[in-house]
Amino acid sequence: MDMASISERDRILSQLKEPMPRRAEIVENWRAQIEQGIPIIYAGCSAGIVARYAELTGIDAIVVYETGLSRHWGMPTTMLADPNRWSFPMYEEIRSQVDKTPLIAGVEAYDPRFRGERGLRRMVRTVIEMGYDGIQNFPTLVFIPPTYKLRDPVGMGWEREVELVALCNELDVFTMWYACTPEQAQDVARAGADAIVPHAGWSSGGKVGAPTTERYPNTMITPIKDLDVACRHVQAITDAARAINPKIISLSHGGPFIDIPAVTYMFEHTTTDGFEAASAWERVPVENALTDVISRFRAVKKLRKKRAA
Amino acid sequence: MRTRFSRKQILERLRGKVDKGEPIFVANAAAGMVARYAERNGADMVSVHSWARFRYRGHPEPLATLWWGGSNAMKDNVFDVHHEIENALDNVPLVVGLEAYDSLNRHTDKLLARAAGIGYDGIQNFPSLGYYKPMRWLRDGVGFGFNRELEMIEMASKRDMFTMAYAFWPEDAKEFAKRGADVIIAHAGWDTGGSTGAPAPGTVAFDFEKEGFRGYPRDLNGTILVAQEIATAAREVNSAQIVLVTGGSLNSPESAEQVMAKCDVDGFEVGHAIDAMPIEKELMRIGDEYKSLRLNPKNPNVKMHAKA
Numbered sequence: 001m002d003m004a005s006i007s008e009r010d011r012i013l014s015q016l017k018e019p020m021p022r023r024a025e026i027v028e029n030w031r032a033q034i035e036q037g038i039p040i041i042y043a044g045c046s047a048g049i050v051a052r053y054a055e056l057t058g059i060d061a062i063v064v065y066e067t068g069l070s071r072h073w074g075m076p077t078t079m080l081a082d083p084n085r086w087s088f089p090m091y092e093e094i095r096s097q098v099d100k101t102p103l104i105a106g107v108e109a110y111d112p113r114f115r116g117e118r119g120l121r122r123m124v125r126t127v128i129e130m131g132y133d134g135i136q137n138f139p140t141l142v143f144i145p146p147t148y149k150l151r152d153p154v155g156m157g158w159e160r161e162v163e164l165v166a167l168c169n170e171l172d173v174f175t176m177w178y179a180c181t182p183e184q185a186q187d188v189a190r191a192g193a194d195a196i197v198p199h200a201g202w203s204s205g206g207k208v209g210a211p212t213t214e215r216y217p218n219t220m221i222t223p224i225k226d227l228d229v230a231c232r233h234v235q236a237i238t239d240a241a242r243a244i245n246p247k248i249i250s251l252s253h254g255g256p257f258i259d260i261p262a263v264t265y266m267f268e269h270t271t272t273d274g275f276e277a278a279s280a281w282e283r284v285p286v287e288n289a290l291t292d293v294i295s296r297f298r299a300v301k302k303l304r305k306k307r308a309a
Numbered sequence: 310m311r312t313r314f315s316r317k318q319i320l321e322r323l324r325g326k327v328d329k330g331e332p333i334f335v336a337n338a339a340a341g342m343v344a345r346y347a348e349r350n351g352a353d354m355v356s357v358h359s360w361a362r363f364r365y366r367g368h369p370e371p372l373a374t375l376w377w378g379g380s381n382a383m384k385d386n387v388f389d390v391h392h393e394i395e396n397a398l399d400n401v402p403l404v405v406g407l408e409a410y411d412s413l414n415r416h417t418d419k420l421l422a423r424a425a426g427i428g429y430d431g432i433q434n435f436p437s438l439g440y441y442k443p444m445r446w447l448r449d450g451v452g453f454g455f456n457r458e459l460e461m462i463e464m465a466s467k468r469d470m471f472t473m474a475y476a477f478w479p480e481d482a483k484e485f486a487k488r489g490a491d492v493i494i495a496h497a498g499w500d501t502g503g504s505t506g507a508p509a510p511g512t513v514a515f516d517f518e519k520e521g522f523r524g525y526p527r528d529l530n531g532t533i534l535v536a537q538e539i540a541t542a543a544r545e546v547n548s549a550q551i552v553l554v555t556g557g558s559l560n561s562p563e564s565a566e567q568v569m570a571k572c573d574v575d576g577f578e579v580g581h582a583i584d585a586m587p588i589e590k591e592l593m594r595i596g597d598e599y600k601s602l603r604l605n606p607k608n609p610n611v612k613m614h615a616k617a
Contacts, residue, residue: 053589289590
């Protein structure tokens with residue numbers, strides 16, 4: 001094979017790259033929408049069928065991550081082992097339903113298979129090469145300070161998640177980052193995140209939602225039960241991030257924010273810029289839709305006539 | 310622990326419904342979530358098909374025709390998804406669609422043993438070549454056609470496995486009845502309804518019957534006619550034959566009620582109508598509601614307030 005035919009392959013392949021929205025384009029579009037008072041709503045989608053309707057209703061972004069799969073298994077939202085091995089291959093199914101909506105990869109930054117600075121760059125290359133348009137830190141250690149305090153000394157804790165933001169910022173990859181405390185929000189705001197996602201804990205509500213209980217001290221994963229407390233929580237995180245970067249976008253999520261009335265209340269009582277619907281998109285509405293239609297099919301009670309069996 | 314069901318136990322369950330004059334409701338589950346809410350809300354049985362996963366990925370219904378073999382080994386085949394579906398169930402029979410004409414599974418006895426061994430309580434001939442006569446003839450000529458579906462149902466029946474056979478033509482219904490199918494499912498063509506349904510009945514100008522093709526979707530009346538045609542034929546062979554109906558325009562509780570009231574079937578199987586259609590309707594509604602929300606005017610990033 002001569003060199004001309006090798007470059008011919010490159011020439012053709014270069015025309016077959018999947019298009020990708022520029023980071024600045026996503027951010028500018030969202031800021032313009034926020035200026036008009038219209039919230040940014042993004043959806044967690046772990047099956048093609050729910051991604052399809054996120055795209056069709058004009059949801060602002062779609063995020064793909066591993067816990068979503070457990071919802072479609074009919075189970076409560078549960079963390080899965082070795083998450084990147086679950087989430088990366090979901091790309092094909094979700095992308096086949098998504099053309100215009102930014103498609104964000106949920107990435108486990110502290111995956112030991114992507115170790116060190118070189119590993120972190122390989123991780124970003126992997127998801128960008130696949131065709132994702134941005135990165136989010138999920139699963140994340142933001143919920144569990146005792147764990148990340150122990151993991152940070154070995155380089156696989158919260159600081160790792162902050163390093164990933166900084167790398168994406170350097171490479172101009174769009175990021176939206178979960179934060180459970182004002183300090184975490186400031187860490188990622190300093191590292192250059194485009195958006196923060198103030199997290200009010202494991203989503204409650206629906207048929208298999210997290211139990212609503214009072215929070216244990218130092219534990220962020222238990223859902224905040226009270227709407228007003230949850231609003232103050234996301235407001236504090238939002239304010240902390242804006243103190244570092246006034247233009248950072250704040251997209252609240254989790255806990256009691258599970259349906260339209262709760263999210264409406266959140267926008268009335270906080271100044272966050274949007275909302276992430278995950279259980280609120282692909283679990284509770286699907287549970288309700290299935291329950292409604294199946295119970296109505298079950299209610300079809302009569303055959304035309306009794307037959308001798 | 311999920312309860313396993315013998316053929317006898319399943320038949321008792323189904324006969325009990327028929328004796329009470331109540332329809333048998335089989336839910337075709339594309340994901341654990343669907344299986345779980347099917348059982349919780351009273352479905353009599355859950356079925357698993359390789360095609361169903363495509364539906365759950367959001368793809369439109371007519372893509373089902375892409376299959377001419379190999380579905381027992383495709384990605385997310387019925388053996389792959391078995392665990393997810395069974396994991397969501399407790400006490401309802403679980404049946405599986407097997408591709409009888411799969412050239413990679415010549416030994417049907419092994420295919421049946423594998424299905425029973427993994428935890429399925431019964432089988433169906435899915436996918437089926439039944440609907441397309443020219444393909445049946447060609448493939449039967451090389452030994453991988455519709456005859457293998459008849460043979461699989463007969464073999465399973467002789468092994469005391471519970472069987473449900475899809476029939477598109479009355480003569481097939483008779484043949485399945487002769488070979489001991491416990492249930493025959495009259496097929497009224499691809500499911501209609503929602504943005505991923507088959508083209509609306511009558512909208513594609515083509516004489517499908519003349520081509521020996523019965524996968525085309527029927528309107529409600531056509532669905533009732535096919536159901537009655539299959540039920541009558543099957544019961545000429547076995548007067549006690551249990552007959553269900555699926556497909557076409559049986560795609561809502563309301564249409565199911567009409568079909569049950571207007572022909573002599575014993576129940577129905579639904580898939581597209583319990584996942585694709587209701588999920589589309591609910592998410593389109595909720596997506597629109599989210600888009601109508603507005604931010605707090607005190608938000609420092611809000612410059613002007615657009616009307617909701």
